[in-house]
Amino acid sequence: MKTLRLGILGYGTVGQGIVALLQKNQLSWQDKTGCNVVVTAIAKRNWDGIDKPVGIDCINDATAIVNRDDVDVVLELIGGEEAAYELILRAIENNKHVVTANKALIASKGREIFARAAEKGVQVAFEASVAGGIPIIKSLKEGLIANEINSVAGIINGTSNYILTAMRNEGRAFGEVLKEAQDLGYAESDPTFDVEGIDAAHKLTILASIAYGVALDLDKVEIEGISHIAPQDVRYAETLGYRIKHLGVALRRPEGIEIRVHPTLVPETALISKVDGVMNAVRVFGNAVGETLFYGAGAGSLPTASAVMADVLGLVTNLTAGHVSPLGYANNSNHSTRVLPVAEHQSANYLRFSVEDKPGVLADVTRIFANQSISIEALLQQKESDNAVYVPIVIVTPVVNEADLQTAITQIAQLDAVQGDVHRIRVEKF
């Protein structure tokens, strides 16, 4: 099996997520790509108090990583602009592919980086730089490639969305919620980058360039933060049928492209208005596909690692087969995963049936459930009119075995007091 050797610059949240993910998912990556991914070395300035991952060369000097012969791909996860830029250029000079999560660097120096990479014939990938685990760059660049894009509008900063969500749900002021978010670790001690829209502007710069082919240029983004939003704005917006979201918007008009980050009233009927807390979502409107929305975690150790490793594994398939195998698994034959027959399925359930309105019926019904060890999570019994002979009963169960549930249903249907069928609908508690 071919091996792809990674060198990682930085071992913070994301780097640790990648090592954790490698341990969990390495075998499925082999199944999918036919290639073994290993981490050769990680550079971190100071390892004090950090558990060094076993079997990986843990060093202090980032430059040593980009110069090593036993590294095929460099993962730049140190952030910041100057040092990261120098390291990435050096990696490219050394004919290494680069994967980065560094939105500020791509937004400001992407042009120079991509040009040098093209000259050297290596690839630079940056899915993790926008909206964390959501594969929005791939979706926009490849999935929706056949479209001319009319607009992109995204909740692309989790901190701002967390604050606006709490302001709405709890009727509280910006400053109060920000302080709480800082205490909980959802906001930095200097929150400017997030709540004043600078982080979102970096991401939007990248999305706008992909959507419209315009140059990466942070200076072309109109930027407004959320710190001036007052509780009464949230309330009035609600009265008018809107929610306030901090959006990055890039839209095409006949005259040109508008690129702007600002708090926005969004109709409460729009799906994006329901995206709450630290979650991210990007709405893309294309001239063929119409409206789409891509939703997921915009930050965090494993979600960001998911995006970084998607780039790495994408490199693998590009470099080996030239494309992904049709159903996504290069070694399908290795798979012994069993598909379960219906009798072994499990689910929560909604049951509805009609019973005679007389004493003891509910006791009979609940005894049947008890005998199958099925507890009852909710029960509705609502007489529909005073002189109705039959009363509908609705029961919600927790997740149970299908076979046990079917036994219970059969026994309930056989009770004298039950009229007609027992109607069952599954429940999924997303």
Add this chain to the structure above:
Amino acid sequence: MKTLRLGILGYGTVGQGIVALLQKNQLSWQDKTGCNVVVTAIAKRNWDGIDKPVGIDCINDATAIVNRDDVDVVLELIGGEEAAYELILRAIENNKHVVTANKALIASKGREIFARAAEKGVQVAFEASVAGGIPIIKSLKEGLIANEINSVAGIINGTSNYILTAMRNEGRAFGEVLKEAQDLGYAESDPTFDVEGIDAAHKLTILASIAYGVALDLDKVEIEGISHIAPQDVRYAETLGYRIKHLGVALRRPEGIEIRVHPTLVPETALISKVDGVMNAVRVFGNAVGETLFYGAGAGSLPTASAVMADVLGLVTNLTAGHVSPLGYANNSNHSTRVLPVAEHQSANYLRFSVEDKPGVLADVTRIFANQSISIEALLQQKESDNAVYVPIVIVTPVVNEADLQTAITQIAQLDAVQGDVHRIRVEKF
């Protein structure tokens, strides 16, 4: 510029969408891929009453297309299983790549097709076979490749979702809504395929195979339709805090994979419960990324064409550069698209300011808007207490020029009766 020549089998809704899209977006496809995509020939058994597209060889014999030397990629859009299978195999034998929207065929004969394609070194792509314009196959196979998938749950049949949405919104019975959907053309005269879950099962078979590496096998899917859902189920579900959606669910348990299509109670707090009408959405939960959702049009001429052409343009980039260019445009230099300065932006707006509670103030305010030709879409004036001296006024404008709006804001702020700043938040009417 390199040219890629398409031969299209079938000229129904999707085929016509592709030709329409080619006319609209061909230049942007050249910018993105550095390659010119042309349609050489289209086969349709009977062209009576159909406008033949200009400059394309419109013929009757599908077999002639898969045998032509001037066709590089065959687009199979005739549907059905037997004839489509023979034509695709013949195209593969002739070393042509194949793009298809045929979910039934991929679900039943995908294995044979992919095996033969691998032997011949050609590619078979089928993004349009699941969830129309949503790039869910690419997202699952590539965007989320680094994850082991815990569950996939999708609204993947627009007809069923349209019916369930109308049953809920209008409190009507299944049969009644179905009849209306048939009259409106949203449901077939024989609706079995859609409302009994067979179409969804074909799509879920494909998604499950990609998510878990299990073999394509329609027989392993437990299938239940929505025709037995009664109005009182919709009502009781609502009382319990749920919506009923027709879902395709494929989930991993330690024992194996469950694959099932059935009506499902979904918590009304879950994003997927808000997906209404004919729209589709697929929720994917991965062991790294956590929860994601992909939303868009599941059918229709241009949305399906969007997915078919994404496959075609993906082939182009695989065959030429081996990968997509970093920001999605091969010929970025051709782009003269202008990014607009903020003074030229346009948006709808929410304005809030406080005025003295005395006669004539509102007349002064509204005259300022009239002078800038800005109409007022909504106005809220709510005294917060009886003895308050100042009254907050909230105004929502339609889409206006930023420069005009700023003039109006400046003039309002200068009115004697106005106290403090004029607060402005943009409005987007998604």
